[in-house]
Amino acid sequence: MYYEDFTEDVRERVEDLIQEDIPGCIVTVRNVVKNNGVRRKALSFVVKDEKATPTIYLSEFYEDYREGRLLDDICEEIIETYKRGLARFQDEIDIEDFTDYDKVQDQIFLKLVNQEMNEKLLKDVPWRAYLDLGIVYYVAVSSDECSATVLIHNDHLKHWGINEEELYKKAYANTLEKRKPEILRMKDVIKDMIIERITGSTDILAEDVEYGGKTKEEVEEMVNEEIDKVERQKPMEMFILTNDIKTNGAVCMMYPNVLKDFAEEKGLDLFIIPSSIHEVLLVPKKSGSAKRLNEILNDVNKNSLDSVEILSNKIYSYSRKLDEVVIEEV
DSSP, rough: OOOHHHHHHHHHHHHHHHTTTTTTTTTEEEEEGGGGOOOEEEEEOOOOSSSSEOOOOOOHHHHHHHHHHHHHHHHHHHHHHHHHHHHHHHHHHHGGGHHHHHHHGGGGGEEETEEEEEEEGTTTTEEEETEEEEEEEEESSSSTTOOEEEOHHHHHHHHTOOOOOHHHHHHHHHHHHHSSSSEEEHHHHHHHHHHHHHSSSSOOOOOOETTTTEEEHHHHHHHHHHHHHHHHHHOOOEEEEETTHHHHHHGGGGGGHHHHHHHHHHTTTTEEEEEETTEEEEEESSSSSSHHHHHHHHHHHHHSSOGGGGOOSEEEEEEETEEEEEOOOE
């Protein structure tokens, strides 16, 4: 079944099934424009007197279907997801709050997007330039960062009676205070990913639990040894800079003293790889070359990364002497 047929079949079945719980609910398929101008098909639920409703994207469900999952199972999960999301929205979101700046100002944050890929969007939202990127603003309207955010548009500023400079100052302060930066060794992140795949968890488990005849401690030691071997063959120190919620964390490269302190600790200037909107990679300049790193970035953006999450096709560098980030010439 093609994607278009799948989405329409799901829409019809979900609308039929949900009538038992929510009579009169209308289910529609929308093309939602996301970051970088990417369009994604999603189900929207129209219910009388509901001012906010969850949007459920369908691409992952289609992949499940192609791998053999039954359509009825998919539709039932969509309905359960909608019900949970609606309950959370009703508990946490009052759409009327958006008419009152005082009620939302402490939940306004910054994030970075690609200027060129979001040219159309940037005509409708307050923003400012940073390198080849744009700083834009959003309201986190749920305790679950990934599930409910609202991008701030020019109309919001007109209604609130503030300008972009005031918005920037408030969003910058909130972001620094509530989205703490983290720098992680790539080696440690890879190790945890491998161990989680082998054991199903990165938590410390009882010593008598075994994986292929080995304890978790022995598995960790083996993984560390293998990673060390790879590092000796192709030495390149790499670190991940993100925030404590691992979402929209690339903006941490703008935080005062974060790059400066890290570069001083290493005693080296830095290459910065904008690996996604959620994080950047830091490479001390003794490791790698600008050309090679740029090739890796472009390959990942083209072949591996979800197009919604692409931040840039250019790498940057940080100078300790100048204490600034610039686009690296390659």
